Amino acid sequence: MRWTLKPKPDPKKVDQLKQSLNVDNIVASLLVQRGIETYEAAKTFFRPSFDDLHDPFLMKDMDLAVERIEAALLKNENILVYGDYDVDGTTSVALLSSYLKTRIDTIATYIPDRYEEGYGISYQGIDFAEDNNFTLIIALDCGIKAIEKIDYAKEKGIDFIICDHHRPGDTIPNAVAVLDPKREDCNYPFKELCGCGVGFKLISALASKQGQSVEDLAEYLDLVATAIGADIVPIIDENRALASLGLEVINTNPRPGMKAIIKEVNKDVLSIIDVVFIIAPRINAAGRMNHGNHAVTLLTETDFNLAAEYAIDIDQYNTERRATDKRITEEALNLIKDDNEQDRFTTVVYDESWHKGVIGIVASRLTETYYRPTLVFTKSGDKLAASARSVKGFDVYNALEACSEYIEQFGGHKYAAGLTLLPENYEAFKAKFEDVVKETIDPKLLTPELKIDLEIELNQIDHRLFRILNQFAPFGPGNMTPVLMTENVNDTGYGKCVGEDNAHLRLTATQSFNDNIVCIGFGLGDKHSLIKNNNPFKIAYTIDENHWNGQTSLQLKLKDIKAS
Structure with a gap:
C-alpha cells in the first residue's frame, strides 16, 4: 500500500471549532477535514434530520x-x-x-x-x-x-x-x-x-x-x-x-x-x-x-x-451465491496465472459457463487481488456479458466509452459498469481496453492507496475519543471511518501470527511505559518480521472496541504496518 497523509486542516479553523464544540484537537481536525467548520455544520453532521432533505x-x-x-x-x-x-x-x-x-x-x-x-x-x-x-x-x-x-x-x-x-x-x-x-x-x-x-x-x-x-x-x-x-x-x-x-x-x-x-x-x-x-x-x-x-x-x-x-x-440463495462466487473466483485466478497475464494493466477473463449472477462479485475479488481495472465475461444468449470494476481514481466508464466500437450496450458508474458485446468482438475489445487503460491510467493508481486522516500519539487514544469518532457514522464513501497513524511504535515482545495459516497479526503496541494497546491486523501476518527484535515501526489503524468475558477494552484494527 502507498500511504497518503491528508493535508493538515487550517489551524485557525480547527481552533475555532475546537472551542465552539468543546472537543479536542483530533476531533476538530477530523471534522474540518470533512468540510465541517462551524457549530451549525457540526450539529447537522452529528444530528441528521428530515430538515436536511431537499425539496x-x-x-x-x-x-x-x-x-x-x-x-x-x-x-x-x-x-x-x-x-x-x-x-x-x-x-x-x-x-x-x-x-x-x-x-x-x-x-x-x-x-x-x-x-x-x-x-x-x-x-x-x-x-x-x-x-x-x-x-x-x-x-x-x-x-x-x-x-x-x-x-x-x-x-x-x-x-x-x-x-x-x-x-x-x-x-x-x-x-x-x-x-x-x-x-x-x-x-x-x-x-x-x-x-x-x-x-x-x-x-x-x-x-x-x-x-x-x-x-x-x-x-x-x-x-x-x-x-x-x-x-x-x-x-x-x-x-x-x-x-x-x-x-x-x-x-x-x-x-x-x-x-x-x-x-x-x-x-x-x-x-x-x-x-x-x-x-x-x-x-x-x-x-x-x-x-x-x-x-x-x-x-x-x-x-x-x-x-x-x-x-x-x-x-439459501445467499449460501448458494457464496459457494458459486468462491468457485468461479478460483477458476478466474487460475486462468490469469495459466495465461501469464499478471503483468497487464487490466484483467479481462471469460468463461462461457460462469454464472452471470456472480460475475460482478468475482470482478471485485479479482480487483482486490491484482488491483487493476477488471472485466469478467460470461455467455448470455448469443452475446457475451461482463461486469466491470475499477481501482480508486480511474474512471472505467470513460475507458469503456473509448472502446464503444466493439460494445453492443454498456452503462454504469465511474467504478462499476456492465456491458454486452458480440463474441467475435471479444479479442479486439480486450486488446483495445488494455491499450486505453495503459495509455490513460496513472501508474501509481495500480498500487492500493491508504488515505490517512491524521498522525497522533498512542497516549491520545481513550474511550471518549472512540465514542465521539463513533458518532461520525454512518460511514461510507465521502465519510470513511477515520484512519489514524502513529510513528515510532514498538511491540512489547509478544506479537505473533494468529488464525488459519497464521494469516493475521496480533501485537501490543507501545510508545512509552503507560500507553500499551492491543492491535489486530487481519491479513497482515506477513508483516511479522517488521515488529521483531524491538524494531520501531509505524502503524495505520482505526480505533475499535473489544468485548471479551464481560470486559470492554480499546484495540486498534491495523490497516498496514511499515518500518519507521
Whole structure:
C-alpha cells in the first residue's frame, strides 16, 4: 500500500471549532477535514434530520412525473413499477409499489430476468405491459439510456417515467418525465442519490400533494438506507441524512421483510456496514441465483410469518451465491496465472459457463487481488456479458466509452459498469481496453492507496475519543471511518501470527511505559518480521472496541504496518 497523509486542516479553523464544540484537537481536525467548520455544520453532521432533505420539486421533470402519476391514479390506470434486479432496483420497486398501493389497487411490479432479458428496460417487459393493459410504466434504477425502448413503448400507447441515477448518454429518452440528478440540465442540489433515493424523492413529491410531510414517509427509509449502503454512493449531504434516518427505522421498526432477514442473522443493532454485508447480499442473492421478484416479494410482504418463510429461501440463495462466487473466483485466478497475464494493466477473463449472477462479485475479488481495472465475461444468449470494476481514481466508464466500437450496450458508474458485446468482438475489445487503460491510467493508481486522516500519539487514544469518532457514522464513501497513524511504535515482545495459516497479526503496541494497546491486523501476518527484535515501526489503524468475558477494552484494527 502507498500511504497518503491528508493535508493538515487550517489551524485557525480547527481552533475555532475546537472551542465552539468543546472537543479536542483530533476531533476538530477530523471534522474540518470533512468540510465541517462551524457549530451549525457540526450539529447537522452529528444530528441528521428530515430538515436536511431537499425539496423534491427541485429535480427536473418532477412536476411532470407527479402530474402524470396523479392523472393515472385518478383514472384507475394500470401502473407497472419496473426496476433492476440488484439491491438498488428491487428496493426501489418495493418502495414505490408499496406507496402507490396505499392510493390505488391497480399496481403491479416487474423485475427483468437477469439471464433472459439482461439489465434494464427490456422489449419483453414492454410487451408484458401491453399484453396486460398497463398504460404507464415507472422505471427505477434504469432507463436513462433506453432511447429505442421508450420509443417502442410509446408506439404501443404506453407512457414511461424514468427514475434513474446513472450517467445519461448524449440523448435523454423521450419519456413523459426523466428524473435523474446527473442530467446536465437538472439543477437538483445533490447529484449522488441512488436509484431508491430518486424513488423516495418521487414519493415525497406525491405525498406533498396529499398534504403529507416527508416525516410521514419514514417507514420507507429502511429500503433507502439499504440501497445507499449496497450501491456504494457517497454518504454525504442528503445521503447521510437518508442513511442515518433509515438505519433508525431498521433498528427500531423495520418492515416485516427486513425484520425477517435480521432475525435470520441474529444481530440486535445494525450499522451501515452490517447493512452492506448482511442485508444487501441476501437481497441481491435472489436476483443473482434465481429471480429478483423474490426480493420484491419479501420486501413488500406485510405478514411477518410469511416474510420469515421468504427470508429462509433468500438465505439459501445467499449460501448458494457464496459457494458459486468462491468457485468461479478460483477458476478466474487460475486462468490469469495459466495465461501469464499478471503483468497487464487490466484483467479481462471469460468463461462461457460462469454464472452471470456472480460475475460482478468475482470482478471485485479479482480487483482486490491484482488491483487493476477488471472485466469478467460470461455467455448470455448469443452475446457475451461482463461486469466491470475499477481501482480508486480511474474512471472505467470513460475507458469503456473509448472502446464503444466493439460494445453492443454498456452503462454504469465511474467504478462499476456492465456491458454486452458480440463474441467475435471479444479479442479486439480486450486488446483495445488494455491499450486505453495503459495509455490513460496513472501508474501509481495500480498500487492500493491508504488515505490517512491524521498522525497522533498512542497516549491520545481513550474511550471518549472512540465514542465521539463513533458518532461520525454512518460511514461510507465521502465519510470513511477515520484512519489514524502513529510513528515510532514498538511491540512489547509478544506479537505473533494468529488464525488459519497464521494469516493475521496480533501485537501490543507501545510508545512509552503507560500507553500499551492491543492491535489486530487481519491479513497482515506477513508483516511479522517488521515488529521483531524491538524494531520501531509505524502503524495505520482505526480505533475499535473489544468485548471479551464481560470486559470492554480499546484495540486498534491495523490497516498496514511499515518500518519507521
